[in-house]
Amino acid sequence: MQSKLGKILVVDDEKDIIQIVKYNLELNGYEVEIAENGVDAISKAKSFKPDLILLDIMMPHKDGIQTCIELRANSEYDDTLIIFLTAKSDEQSEIKGLELGADDYISKPIKPKLLVSRIHSAFRRLSKDDGKIISFPNLEINRERFLVKHNGVEVMLPRKEFELFSLLASKPGRVFLRNEILEKVWGSEVIVGDRTIDVHVRKIRQKLNADFIHTVKGVGYKFEI
């Protein structure tokens, strides 16, 4: 028997769905744990430490959105993938879900092959992510060289700016809360004022003279090309 490819926590209130999903994932070499609602999910996540959480949106006892918010607020799950699983083909919630830090979105009814392939590729993305280089069509962020190359021009950013920028760029489209940014770039002990992040963001925008960083009022910032 091959070693497990990864641990997945499946959260859904419908037992039929759980069974189908669990069966297919296990068949493909994943280790699966289940939870029936958000409250349960959070507690199982704590003990099971999954690499990926498949999260239904509509559930009693804390819905998927809320659960996602709470998970993402805890830096312990920074490296945990979250994929929403939902019957709503509602685009609103898709956007909302992804902005909240989910990594993908799969609609019901579930097609096993599709499910497995999406999960495979999510894992692939994750494992690639320790990569030293984040690249986009006209932008490349090289963590090894501490260099940003924009339209062929190399730009040197000072440490904080670089860290902030590469944090945001590490998950394009995902909104980072101001707290989260402070936590990751400045660390939990350091306390800096309210405007500090803004000022750094401004300097980055200025130096790259482009708007890769988008403001989400009242929430935080996100990177998007």
Next chain:
Amino acid sequence: MQSKLGKILVVDDEKDIIQIVKYNLELNGYEVEIAENGVDAISKAKSFKPDLILLDIMMPHKDGIQTCIELRANSEYDDTLIIFLTAKSDEQSEIKGLELGADDYISKPIKPKLLVSRIHSAFRRLSKDDGKIISFPNLEINRERFLVKHNGVEVMLPRKEFELFSLLASKPGRVFLRNEILEKVWGSEVIVGDRTIDVHVRKIRQKLNADFIHTVKGVGYKFEI
């Protein structure tokens, strides 16, 4: 029994082939581990730390090409040889494979003697290649003689300076953190003051009178021509 010549990870989805290859390699003094697909290969590579990976191209669960790409993306395997093993006599894939960082290419059906001799010579190349000389257009660093030749002029650097310089030059462009430098040049036990590295850097810059070493404030130093 002689000591092992080297560790080889054999990756193929056909068990017959694995058996033939494994048998022949072990007969010739190599230590062999096996994997049946790309995913498995990557995980085995991590734990087994092979010197050479024999990689089949066509496999389920991540093909050889993809596996090679992922391995080569990780600098941990910079010194690992990769040899493709495939039934395709297709030249396209040969070129593609070699471009991706593979070191050789062996076609099926496998002839044991040929296989072993190709592997022997791959190892021979590797052992030669732990190169004592790092060279650039107008700069040559000879690790064997502790000599740096810049624009034809030989410069003798004292030990620490030489080690520091050749460490940085071993990965041009890559930023070495101050910690990293201390760890590798001075060792983990020795504790030296804050300015020690700077002073050495200064002396190197002075003696070569050129700016191969660039400062990345708040981070470290990097070598760049």
Next chain:
DNA sequence: TAACGAGATTACGAAATTGTTAAGTTAGCT
């Protein structure tokens, strides 16, 4: 429309980091 909330800008001083020089230290040689 005035008041308000959130972010954007700016400029500036404090803090952190590196550069430079010169003066110790140490180890090996003669």
Next chain:
DNA sequence: AGCTAACTTAACAATTTCGTAATCTCGTTA
């Protein structure tokens, strides 16, 4: 012991980066 080269350290200068306060801007709300 005396000498020398290699290393370290100390002290201070030079730079760069960072954080903050003060002031704007803009959209929203009462």
